[in-house]
Amino acid sequence: MIKNSGKLATLFLLAMFALFAPLAVVASEEVTGEDEDQQKADQLRKEVEAILAETDGQESERLLAKRAFCGNLVTHKEDAGQLVIDVRDEEKVGQYDEETVMVGIDRESIKPQDLEIGSYVVAMGYLNRSGPDELQIKRLVIQETPAPLVKESFFGQVGDISSEEKVFILNQGENVYEVLAGEADLSYQGRDDVAAGKFDQLEEEDKVVVVGQREDGNGRVEASKIYIFASKTGDS
Amino acid sequence: MRKEVAAAIFLGVVLGLLAMGGFWWSKRSSQETSEFVTPAEEGENTPETEEEESLSEDSDVFLEVESPDEGAIVDSEEVEIRGKTVPEAVVVFIYPEGETIVTADNNGLFNGTVVLAGGANEIKINAYDYQGDKEEEILTIVYSTAKL
Numbered sequence: 001m002i003k004n005s006g007k008l009a010t011l012f013l014l015a016m017f018a019l020f021a022p023l024a025v026v027a028s029e030e031v032t033g034e035d036e037d038q039q040k041a042d043q044l045r046k047e048v049e050a051i052l053a054e055t056d057g058q059e060s061e062r063l064l065a066k067r068a069f070c071g072n073l074v075t076h077k078e079d080a081g082q083l084v085i086d087v088r089d090e091e092k093v094g095q096y097d098e099e100t101v102m103v104g105i106d107r108e109s110i111k112p113q114d115l116e117i118g119s120y121v122v123a124m125g126y127l128n129r130s131g132p133d134e135l136q137i138k139r140l141v142i143q144e145t146p147a148p149l150v151k152e153s154f155f156g157q158v159g160d161i162s163s164e165e166k167v168f169i170l171n172q173g174e175n176v177y178e179v180l181a182g183e184a185d186l187s188y189q190g191r192d193d194v195a196a197g198k199f200d201q202l203e204e205e206d207k208v209v210v211v212g213q214r215e216d217g218n219g220r221v222e223a224s225k226i227y228i229f230a231s232k233t234g235d236s
Numbered sequence: 237m238r239k240e241v242a243a244a245i246f247l248g249v250v251l252g253l254l255a256m257g258g259f260w261w262s263k264r265s266s267q268e269t270s271e272f273v274t275p276a277e278e279g280e281n282t283p284e285t286e287e288e289e290s291l292s293e294d295s296d297v298f299l300e301v302e303s304p305d306e307g308a309i310v311d312s313e314e315v316e317i318r319g320k321t322v323p324e325a326v327v328v329f330i331y332p333e334g335e336t337i338v339t340a341d342n343n344g345l346f347n348g349t350v351v352l353a354g355g356a357n358e359i360k361i362n363a364y365d366y367q368g369d370k371e372e373e374i375l376t377i378v379y380s381t382a383k384l
Contacts, residue, residue, distance in 0.1 A: 007240055010240075010241065010244070011240060011241075011243075011244040014241065014244040014245055014248055016248070017248060020252075065305070066308075066309050066384060067305070067307045067308070067309065068307045068308075068309050068356070068376075068378040068380075069307060070307070070356035070376050070378065087307075087376075088374065088376075101382075122355055122356050122378055122380075124309055124378060124380060124382070124384055125384065126384070138384040139380075139382055139384055141355065141380075143355050143356070146332065146355075146356055146357075146358060147332070148358075149330055149331070149332070149358060149360050151330050151335060152330070153328040153330065153362045153364075153370075155364045155368040155370065156368070172368075187337060189339055194337060194338060194339060207366070207368070209326050209328060209337065209364055211328055211330060211335045211337065224334075224335060225335055225337055227326060227328075227337045229326055229364070229366070230366065
């Protein structure tokens with residue numbers, strides 16, 4: 001009985017050894033494999049980071065756009081080096097630093113404390129296409145507020161024409177204008193391009209675009225350019 | 237006794253191999269599963285189809301300035317403005333130094349040259365179609381030779 005128990009115990013121990021020995025080997029190999037994978041991943045990560053660092057400068061340059069904000073200065077936070085400029089009723093933010101060149105209205109060099117709220121400024125610098133809509137100002141110039149564009153364009157149909165005075169009536173819907181065309185350049189669509197024409201080519205019912213300055217208080221327009229869009233006779 | 241020991245060793249080796257084989261097989265099959273992407277998962281990564289731009293035949297006049305951008309800084313006195321509008325529209329540029337009239341081609345593409353003054357230049361761009369419908373854009377371009 002004791003002899004048989006000894007045999008069984010030996011058998012059991014051998015079976016257990018044979019069973020678990022390979023598992024232990026597999027487990028140790030797996031740990032080694034995971035380490036190798038981790039090392040490869042780390043190496044790959046380092047290589048990618050190196051490439052990204054190398055191209056980072058080029059990418060930043062590509063993302064920067066040379067831009068200008070032109071308008072009246074709304075606010076100036078000197079401690080933060082920040083300006084808010086009213087660009088056609090839209091407030092735009094610009095940042096300046098000690099390297100920013102500032103030029104006054106008489107082309108003299110000025111300092112940030114010389115900036116006055118309400119001044120018309122041309123802030124030139126770089127805008128990050130992928131970042132916030134904030135200009136990194138490199139050069140800031142103060143100038144006189146540009147005069148508004150006084151000339152307008154008018155589309156209409158030609159009415160009465162006075163060839164002697166070089167004046168004609170322009171009907172634009174309900175609006176009627178008297179166009180003074182003495183100093184105006186006249187043009188029409190030629191075969192390939194816009195061609196120069198003469199006042200005599202203008203005919204009643206022609207559709208025209210007139211560029212000129214409206215006189216105050218009346219329907220007169222001092223024309224500087226007239227373009228015959230479509231002619232009644234089909235010449236133009 | 238020898239027979240029993242040999243049988244035990246054989247049995248142990250067989251059981252061990254079976255266990256190792258089973259473990260290896262299960263691990264491999266799990267890896268293979270993770271390499272496949274189901275169509276549903278694939279669909280999640282498919283970029284959305286862009287809506288096709290369609291222009292109505294009876295659309296009103298429009299005006300798109302393609303270049304230069306608003307607030308662009310140029311270092312030459314003349315700049316060419318390019319854009320798109322309705323075919324054969326008349327495009328008028330009004331700027332501090334003068335005005336220019338051009339016509340769009342059959343595809344609605346236009347370009348015209350404007351003369352700039354030093355500093356900020358506001359340019360008014362008007363496009364007219366044959367019926368006189370108008371579209372307007374204002375563009376500010378800065379003419380400066382200063383190095384930034």
